[in-house]
Amino acid sequence: MELKQLLALVTVGDTGSVTKAARLLHVVQPAVSRYIRSLEDEVGVPLFERSNQGMTLTPAGEVLAERARRALLELDRARAEIRPDPEHVRGIVTIGLLESTVELVAAPLVEALGRRHPGIEVRILSAFSGHLQQWLDDGAVDMSLLYNLDSTPSIAVTPLLREALWAVAPPDAEFGREPLTWARLCENRLVLPVAGHGLRVLIDQALGVAAAEPTIACQTNSMPVQKKLVAVGQGWSVLPAAGVAEDVTTGRLQGGPIADPAVSRTIVLALPRAGRIPPAAEVAATEIVRVTRRLVEDGTWPTASVVAQPECGA
Structure with missing residues (x-):
């Protein structure tokens, strides 16, 4: 599989149109169609249902497109991390926020990361706790705010506030x-x-x-x-x-x-245990702790109290 094939798969899947995908990818329409056909030949199954209304991913196409999105995201992260910049941490960080915390947390978090770490591209996804935990397990987010969750074999949690x-x-x-x-x-x-x-x-x-x-x-x-x-x-x-x-x-x-x-309820910051945590994710996690603590201490987060962190060695 080639990168251009995966880009075509994801873009056509998102837009439902070869014409729109070609415009977004800055290539001619026949090239996009060729990438899709060659990918279907390679995997041996149809990836799209074609109709007068456009292109719709088949169940097999949905599976491959989801994997392709993750692969493309990892490549984006790698490019951002290795791009030379002697002064700033660089990278892409995808942060999950509980839907109930977005109004309080999103703006000050993005502002703080932009001010302290301008080399980091921030992506924020919001949902309920169960969905966010699944996205964390699947690798769709690098870290997430969750609630009433203890550490598991796959997730390490830091209690933030109650x-x-x-x-x-x-x-x-x-x-x-x-x-x-x-x-x-x-x-x-x-x-x-x-x-x-x-x-x-x-x-x-x-x-x-x-x-x-x-x-x-x-x-x-x-x-x-x-x-x-x-x-x-x-x-x-x-x-x-x-x-x-x-x-x-x-x-x-x-x-x-x-x-x-x-x-x-207790709000926690959850990160995956497996794999290396990129520097951009490390500084983003630190910023989340700082921002949420400040929101509690200045009274912006009503009824909340900071959860004391255990002493080292405790």
């Missing part, structure tokens, strides 16, 4: 200054994460302890959808404080602590 879950209500709801109980919360219809989601597990455990019976208006795997539904009065919800801090400050939502029982 934060409370908040009750979240529409902007016109009656929301007192005292922490809301789960019983009081369940007087309202709830918009919750789908069953099996890590946050939903914490919520269901708390509901069990409180012996509270919720009426669920909607379940979703999207935090923006949760917030939107609450904002327009379709129910109340439970979310990490980090995910709604800006909405509460601006008045789009109301939010505050929950009691009986209080529920919190």
